[in-house]
């Protein structure tokens with residue numbers, strides 16, 4: 001059975017996509033970002049899927065993308081909401097899951113809260129903070145390790161993960 005070398009979870013702006021790509025390059029492994037898979041399969045951006053079909057449809061596409069990515073090798077970056085869906089804890093059990101932690105101060109500086117993240121389109125700072133407070137317990141339960149990304153460059157976050165996984 002093939003399974004990922006590392007699976008990155010955490011909120012928007014934690015750096016899952018960026019650090020995942022970096023690690024895959026370092027390790028010469030495939031990189032899978034589940035948002036990219038959904039977007040490619042559906043032929044639409046994530047925000048267009050939310051607008052046209054709603055969040056519930058996106059979550060169905062996302063579940064399929066996550067499940068198939070977990071059956072492959074390499075580095076997997078999940079979208080920020082995937083790890084807290086009801087099916088996720090069982091699907092991620094026994095995998096090398098890393099929770100990339102970040103504060104609102106760092107996340108807001110990183111993502112600038114543009115329209116590419118539909119759940120943060122309205123009142124982004126308050127929405128991010130509420131979302132993180134609700135999700136943190138699930139992120140911590142599902143992850144094998146937590147890596148603090150505050151004040152670290154993506155390279156330094158990748159170094160911290162390499163020391164673990």
Ligand SMILES: Nc1ncnc2c1ncn2[C@@H]1O[C@H](COP(=O)(O)OP(=O)(O)O)[C@@H](O)[C@H]1O
Pocket residue numbers: 010011012013014015016017018019080110111149152153154157
């Ligand atoms: N450790 C970091 N320090 C500074 N900027 C970062 C860091 N990690 C990611 N970024 C930047 O933050 C933005 C969001 O990163 P991204 O990887 O898309 O996060 P996620 O996939 O967790 O939402 C990108 O512009 C990226 O370049």
Ligand SMILES: O=C(O)C1=C[C@@H](OP(=O)(O)O)[C@@H](O)[C@H](O)C1
Pocket residue numbers: 010011012013016017035046078079080081082116117118119
């Ligand atoms: O937090 C979420 O629910 C979401 C996070 C996004 O991924 P990133 O965490 O990579 O931004 C993307 O999957 C979608 O907009 C929903």
Ligand SMILES: [Mg+2]
Pocket residue numbers: 016017018033035077078079
């Ligand atoms: Mg991402």
